[in-house]
Amino acid sequence: MSCNTIISEIEQQKLLEKLEVFKIKGKDKRGRKILRIIGKFFPARLVNVDVMNKYLEERVFPKLGKRKFCVLYVHTGVNRTDNFPGISALRSIYDAIPANVKENLEAVYFIHSGLQARLFLATFGRFLFSSGLYGKLRYISRVDYLWEHVKRKEVEIPEFVFDHDDDLENRPMMDYGLESDHARVDGGPPTFDSPISTYSMSNGPMLPVFSLPRRRSSLWLKLAFVTIHVVYIAILFLFDGDLVEKTRKEPWYTALYLLLCAVTLIQYFATSIASPGYALNAMRAVNERNAVYRQTSETSNQSASSRNGSFIVTVEGNLIGRNVSGSNASDWSKLVADLYSASPIRTWTCTYCNVEQPPRTKHCHDCDKCVLQFDHHCVWLGNCIGQGNHCRFWWYLCEETALCLWTGFLYVSYLKAHITWVWWQDVIVILLLIFLAISLIFLLLLMLFHSYLILTNQTTYELVRRRRINYLRGIPERVHPFSKGVCRNVYNFCCLRSSLYNSLDPLPLPEEIAEKSIPYTCLDVVTCRCC
Known part of the structure; x- marks a missing residue:
């Protein structure tokens, strides 16, 4: 040694x-x-x-x-x-x-x-x-x-x-x-x-047949996702002559349905390519912002000194240059330390990408990056869900649920009108309807679950792995440490997700935890304490 x-x-x-x-x-x-x-x-x-x-x-x-x-x-x-x-x-x-x-x-x-x-x-x-x-x-x-x-x-x-x-x-x-x-x-x-x-026979070069390239698998999943939507719409227009006739008489009805389908697919692809908010990008944004601020302050000080007939030489130019490039993380380190001020934990550096993680950040091994407010890695999207795209993901769930409801209504209407006509068509429609019903139940539960997470300012990872997260172990399970009230949680979720560093949540102080531990009374509900 x-x-x-x-x-x-x-x-x-x-x-x-x-x-x-x-x-x-x-x-x-x-x-x-x-x-x-x-x-x-x-x-x-x-x-x-x-x-x-x-x-x-x-x-x-x-x-x-x-x-x-x-x-x-x-x-x-x-x-x-x-x-x-x-x-x-x-x-x-x-x-x-x-x-x-x-x-x-x-x-x-x-x-x-x-x-x-x-x-x-x-x-x-x-x-x-x-x-x-x-x-x-x-x-x-x-x-x-x-x-x-x-x-x-x-x-x-x-x-x-x-x-x-x-x-x-x-x-x-x-x-x-x-x-x-x-x-x-x-x-x-x-x-x-x-x-x-x-390391492992499944990940090593000895047996590459067991390792599935993630990008290729994600592409196939997206292709399968689009194909499922196209098949459901095509079956409707191929089998249901009444729907085709209704489209000729009332084109707005079908136009709205196809518009919802198009918006859902666009939202799906937009969510799949949207950045979930990476800690590395936030670190660079913080360092660049502070570097520009210091550079502006120095320029103004130098101009003021020049007017007074003097000139000031500074020694922080190299620091500013390194901050702009993102290699010096001193500003980011101070910010992260302030966010952990209420916790005795002092080791918050990711062991994989060597980035200091703010609270609620987790390293995703599929993306190989640290994600701010990590919720989960969605296989169907091929992307992480985090601070940057959680709101977009929730809107996608709402649109997909509405599309499933509308499609299910059209399939049920077809069965009522043509149940005794061609048996093989009925079998296909019934099988598709069963799969659609299962998907609808899953989407409804997922949408309600994420709505609950939004109202309480939680993530799926925090809810499922709460006992594993060091800074959440000592907090009672019925207490939501990052919640700021229902209205504020919804506002922050919808309106403050664009800025990576302005919406970072600090760990709550013990006084705040004690206050949140007090159960709500009828008077608290009337006075909107929960909001």
Whole structure:
């Protein structure tokens, strides 16, 4: 473990403290203290072995005391180049651990171990580690399996660990639970000397037949979607002669129906290509806005100084240039820190795209970007639903529901008038009507569900994964932390979605949570407190 960037010993210890690589909190179901270690947070390039041993000796081991304890090691997203200290460094660190600490260690829960990590421990682990440490390892392939040993509220698990679990659920069971790190960890092509090369048979180059290109699949889904609409309309005009006759006499009726169909298809494609609001774009917008503001202020100051006969030389020109290009995120960092001011959490950087995430932001592995106010990734649209296109998505649901209702009415009218004519036509119409009824029920439920989310200022991800989101765990489930009242929620949803950074929601203060926890009374409803 060598330091490529030379920093002082104090700075190295402060870095370990800030990143919370080692954290003692909670107990497992046997009453043992938990020492949580996040491998992804370990700065192997910046911290040397001596500083690490001193930090453990002074900051970690004294907190363990003389009682039995266990280690919860999270291997998710570990990069061998950035996070692995090397075999010799591991041996040196292990030898420096006091004998009583080794004896008190009873179990090591190894989350998302990966195939290469298991092979390494199986071959070299027995020689590197003494005191029977290898026999104390407990491999945990999914976070859900951890709760057999540890209570959920006793330990904090980073969000990216749950995201990795979600990725594993979508894989074919071909590697018998032995998964390596995420393919996006290094960001480069896999090599034979990289853990990515054994990532998964479903995602690797060995069996490309199992990997379906997302763009191609999205294109086929869109083509199928348009085909379904065309088939339903064509069947109506081919089978129902009365509708054709009515179109000749009252063309406005059919024109309105076809107009609704066209508007629905246009809204569908508009939503599929609309940006959901990416954190990277918001960061650039904030930095560019502040850079222009500073540049304007400096220009006005210089002109004022010139009128006074003096000239001021500034040293922030390079900073402004870097902010405009988006490479310096100091303004964005300050903004994100202010949004998290009510939370003790200080690690909000995405482990995949290395962007600081505001509250309500999540990394989408299908789009490979961090999405503001992430709701869900819609397979039919081939796009994420987030802050930028959630309103458009809701209008699309309304239009699609109205189109299904109208189409269903036309099909039922046809069956009433021609039920005993040509039997094979009736069979086709009935089958299409059954499929239409199922789609209509799904659309109605989805539209009502998203209407509820709009009124309470929630997202699907926050509602479904609330227990996984660190800053929402301590908030009562019946409290909607980001709600500003029904009227304000609807107004913000419809009118303030165009600006990526003006509509970012900060975490509510404890006083606001306490106020929102008070149940509504009849007087509150009359005085529109809920609005």
